[in-house]
Amino acid sequence: MSNKSNFIFPSISKNTVFSGLFFFFVLLSLFVLRPFRQTIAADIGTADLTFFLFIVVIVMLLVNPIYSYMVSRINQRRIVLYIYGFFIINLIGFLISYTVFPSSFAVKAIFYVWYNIFNFFLVAIFWAITVNSFNIEGGKKFFGLISACGSLGAAFGGFLVDSYLYDKQNLSLVITVITLALAIFFSSKVEREEVKLRDNKSSAVDDIFEQFKQIKQNPIIRSFVLYAFTWTCLSTALWFFQLELVNSYTDDSATKTRVFGRADSIVPIVTLVIQLVFTSWILRSRFLGIRFVLTIYGFLFALGFLAISGYFSEYLLSTTGLMLFLVLQGTMRPFEYGLNKPAREAVFTTLSSKEKYKSTVFIDTFTNRFGDASGGFLFNSLFSFGLVLYTAPLAIIPLAIFLIGLGWNISGNIEKGKAS
Numbered sequence: 001m002s003n004k005s006n007f008i009f010p011s012i013s014k015n016t017v018f019s020g021l022f023f024f025f026v027l028l029s030l031f032v033l034r035p036f037r038q039t040i041a042a043d044i045g046t047a048d049l050t051f052f053l054f055i056v057v058i059v060m061l062l063v064n065p066i067y068s069y070m071v072s073r074i075n076q077r078r079i080v081l082y083i084y085g086f087f088i089i090n091l092i093g094f095l096i097s098y099t100v101f102p103s104s105f106a107v108k109a110i111f112y113v114w115y116n117i118f119n120f121f122l123v124a125i126f127w128a129i130t131v132n133s134f135n136i137e138g139g140k141k142f143f144g145l146i147s148a149c150g151s152l153g154a155a156f157g158g159f160l161v162d163s164y165l166y167d168k169q170n171l172s173l174v175i176t177v178i179t180l181a182l183a184i185f186f187s188s189k190v191e192r193e194e195v196k197l198r199d200n201k202s203s204a205v206d207d208i209f210e211q212f213k214q215i216k217q218n219p220i221i222r223s224f225v226l227y228a229f230t231w232t233c234l235s236t237a238l239w240f241f242q243l244e245l246v247n248s249y250t251d252d253s254a255t256k257t258r259v260f261g262r263a264d265s266i267v268p269i270v271t272l273v274i275q276l277v278f279t280s281w282i283l284r285s286r287f288l289g290i291r292f293v294l295t296i297y298g299f300l301f302a303l304g305f306l307a308i309s310g311y312f313s314e315y316l317l318s319t320t321g322l323m324l325f326l327v328l329q330g331t332m333r334p335f336e337y338g339l340n341k342p343a344r345e346a347v348f349t350t351l352s353s354k355e356k357y358k359s360t361v362f363i364d365t366f367t368n369r370f371g372d373a374s375g376g377f378l379f380n381s382l383f384s385f386g387l388v389l390y391t392a393p394l395a396i397i398p399l400a401i402f403l404i405g406l407g408w409n410i411s412g413n414i415e416k417g418k419a420s
Contacts, residue, residue: 015133016142018189020149025183026126027150030119031157031268032165032172032179035260037115040108042243042256049240050376052109056116057373060366063117067361080187083125084180087118091180095173116369124364126187131349131360133190138349143342144279151272151337153179158264161257218351221359223410224344227294228363230403231340232371233378234301235332237396240379241308242328244389245321259322263329270330274338283343291408293343298404300335304328305393305400313390 041049070082094114097107134142165172216222246259282288311324348360378399382392 013142015190016146018186019130019133019142019146022129022183022186022190023126023146023150024153025179025186026122026153027268028153028157029176029179029183030122031154031264032160032175033115033169034119034264035158035161035257036169036172037112037119038260039253039257040112042246043253044109044112045243045247047380049243050373050380052112053116053236053369053373053376055113056369057366059113059117060120060369063121064362064366067121067365077188080125080129081184083121084184084187087122088177088180090114090118091173091177095170095177098170098173116372117365120365120368121361124361127345127348127364128361129187129190131345131351134349141280141284143345144275144283144338147279147337147342148272148275151268151275153268155265155268155272158261158266158268161261162265163261165261218359220347220351221363223406224347224363225367227403227406227410228367229371229374230399230406231297231301232368233375234396234400234403235336236372236375237379238301238304238308238328238332240376241305241389241393242325245311245325249320249322249325259325263326266326267329267333271334271338274334275342279338279342282339283346290343290347293339294407294410295404297335297340297407298400298402300332301400301403302397304332305396309390309393311390312388312393 044052067083070079094107094111097104101107130143130146160175161172165175246256249259250256282293283290285292307324307328311321351360378396379392382395387395
């Protein structure tokens with residue numbers, strides 16, 4: 001576990017500092033590219049985007065067993081080097097492709113699918129490393145601070161795109177290569193309990209499918225698979241409505257990129273405040289705690305869909321679509337990254353080391369991507385049934401209520417030392 005150090009603050013460990021720097025560069029690398037991914041999504045349009053999300057699901061289903069096999073066979077301390085290094089090679093490939101084919105839709109479509117895999121594996125592996133470096137009390141105390149470092153990186157990335165890089169994707173790719181290399185460096189400074197991720201008696205088949213066995217055997221993991229699927233389904237459906245807001249505001253791709261970059265420069269600052277001021281206090285509170293965080297998420301989604309319905313009905317809201325987009329971004333994303341994600345990762349510290357490296361990564365990659373694709377399918381299905389933009393959001397609210405029940409039951413069972 002973490003060794004105490006007095007070189008910054010008496011109560012902050014070296015692992016907290018290096019994990020924070022590690023996360024800063026992980027999110028910086030993601031957020032200097034994220035607005036370009038968002039612009040591609042907006043240009044594709046909500047009607048066709050679900051197809052690409054299902055491609056991501058299929059790729060994730062194929063990649064996860066390969067990842068499971070790899071982490072069982074390679075040295076634990078080289079996991080970040082190998083996987084992040086692989087993505088650096090991919091980035092160089094995209095840099096060459098965008099230079100040779102700057103307007104190719106095929107390259108953009110491949111980049112969109114790739115970015116989703118890149119995004120979630122980078123973050124999932126970061127948290128797999130981090131939850132192996134803290135216990136649950138350390139997680140409640142420090143995960144907000146570590147997440148705040150990530151928010152600073154995200155805000156800086158969004159600021160760079162909004163101010164300078166909105167029409168310079170190739171330069172953003174170069175910056176991502178550099179920041180990923182720095183992330184690899186700081187990951188090597190994080191001290192964690194060294195464990196064997198492979199049983200000497202296990203076969204290659206066991207290594208490949210071990211994450212599925214973990215899900216079957218551990219009720220806590222099973223509960224979080226359903227919870228992750230539900231919230232990502234809701235999140236993507238809400239995101240599709242937000243894309244409609246942006247598309248109604250402008251048709252220009254560069255302007256869309258600036259809008260997404262602006263959100264990515266503002267939202268992380270809101271998240272940062274939550275992480276520094278509220279996360280540790282709420283997670284350690286006797287009256288709030290993990291149960292409050294996991295449960296309240298459904299209420300926020302319900303309010304978000306009500307706001308969307310009010311805007312498109314021209315009845316409840318008179319503000320512009322751009323303002324509503326920024327408000328929704330400034331509410332849902334800070335809650336997810338400032339409170340809900342640290343709460344879930346604090347629970348994951350109680351799992352075995354193998355589960356932290358395998359099943360939690362499966363949740364953060366495949367389960368979340370399957371929820372995304374299902375959310376996109378849900379969005380488009382509502383319109384195929386004849387609903388319109390101001391009635392379709394209301395039809396999704398029952399799923400938000402279901403998430404409320406899931407959060408209440410999961411957190412209650414965790415507190416009792418069992419899971420449903």
